[in-house]
Amino acid sequence: KNEVEQSPQNLTAQEGEFITINCSYSVGISALHWLQQHPGGGIVSLFMLSSGKKKHGRLIATINIQEKHSSLHITASHPRDSAVYICAVRDAGKSTFGDGTTLTVKP
Amino acid sequence: GAGVSQSPSNKVTEKGKDVELRCDPISGHTALYWYRQRLGQGLEFLIYFQGNSAPDKSGLPSDRFSAERTGESVSTLTIQRTQQEDSAVYLCASSQQSGLSNEQFFGPGTRLTVL
Numbered sequence: 001k002n003e004v005e006q007s008p009q010n011l012t013a014q015e016g017e018f019i020t021i022n023c024s025y026s027v028g029i030s031a032l033h034w035l036q037q038h039p040g041g042g043i044v045s046l047f048m049l050s051s052g053k054k055k056h057g058r059l060i061a062t063i064n065i066q067e068k069h070s071s072l073h074i075t076a077s078h079p080r081d082s083a084v085y086i087c088a089v090r091d092a093g094k095s096t097f098g099d100g101t102t103l104t105v106k107p
Numbered sequence: 108g109a110g111v112s113q114s115p116s117n118k119v120t121e122k123g124k125d126v127e128l129r130c131d132p133i134s135g136h137t138a139l140y141w142y143r144q145r146l147g148q149g150l151e152f153l154i155y156f157q158g159n160s161a162p163d164k165s166g167l168p169s170d171r172f173s174a175e176r177t178g179e180s181v182s183t184l185t186i187q188r189t190q191q192e193d194s195a196v197y198l199c200a201s202s203q204q205s206g207l208s209n210e211q212f213f214g215p216g217t218r219l220t221v222l
Contacts, residue, residue, distance in 0.1 A: 033211070041196065043213040086150065093138060093155035094163045100149055 003027045006087050006098035013105050019074040021101045023087030032070050033088040033095065034061050046072070048090075077105045109133070111214035113199050119220045120189055128184045128217045132201030139182050140202075140211060141174055145195040153197075156182060189221045 005024045013019055023032070034046040047054050047061040049070070054061050058077075063070040074081055082105050087098040112131045120126050132139050141153040152166040156176045167173070171189075176182040186193055196216040202209040 035213075042215060043198065043200075045210045045212065048210060088150070092163065093140065093157065094165065095140075095142075095150075095152050097150040097152070 002099070003096050004087055004089055004098040006085075006101050008101060009099065010102045011104070013077050013103070015078055015105055015107050017077050017105075019077050019081070019103065019105075021072045021085050021087075021103070023070045023072070023098055025068050025070075025087075025089045025096075027089060027091070027096065029068075029089040029091055031090045032063050033090055034070075034072050035086040035088060037084040037086060037100070039083065043086075046085075074103075077103075079105045079107050081105050111199055111201050111212050113197075113214040113217050115217060116215065117218045117220075119222065121222050122191060123188055125185065125187045126189055126219065128186075128197050128219070130182045130184070130199030130201075130214060132180065132182070132199070133212055134180075136201035136203055136212075137179055138202045138209065139176060140200040141182070141184050142198040142200070143168075143195045144198060144216075150198070153184070186219075189219075191221050194219055194221045 003026050007022045031048055031050040033048045036044045036046050049063050058075045060073040084100040084102050086100045088095040114129045138157050140155040143151045154164045154174050158179050159176050171187045174184045196218050198216045199214045200211040202211045
């Protein structure tokens, strides 16, 4: 069993739909990181959080430390949101990554 | 430049050769991270630097892999006696500190192909 599990592995949605990607982890962490990897390979940091909830534009990330679970939500999804979304848990400077969720948003 | 840069962008080498991959972090960023992503697979942590020291080298796959950082700036990842399983994209990231609230900025990666 991976230390960081993401679900679903693949997700296809219609433009405008509300998207939820889940991340569960089994190790002690200091913070959790959500990343976006574009089809060309470039990686962008979306959120780093250690408690509660953060919002940036149409993206919302939540974390429940007691349940060792985080969710990434995308409201009003758009084809440009199509990417791989990666959850990573951090312990000091070291990160352990989930396998990623491939999101495809169709117009 | 404004972002993290890596060179070369692509490297093709023969099995058994040594390679050096370079990372230039964002100016002023004291923390620097190396990751690897094999084709179709997830990201793997290799090593991180806080300043010029490496508190955690636990992700380096073997003693053929080493990394150094000088002047709290450029870092070099060296792979000796490359093997085909070393083929991957090697990504570098930097952050202001290694503290938990500090966002990491990723470079474009170096695609290494070992023939």
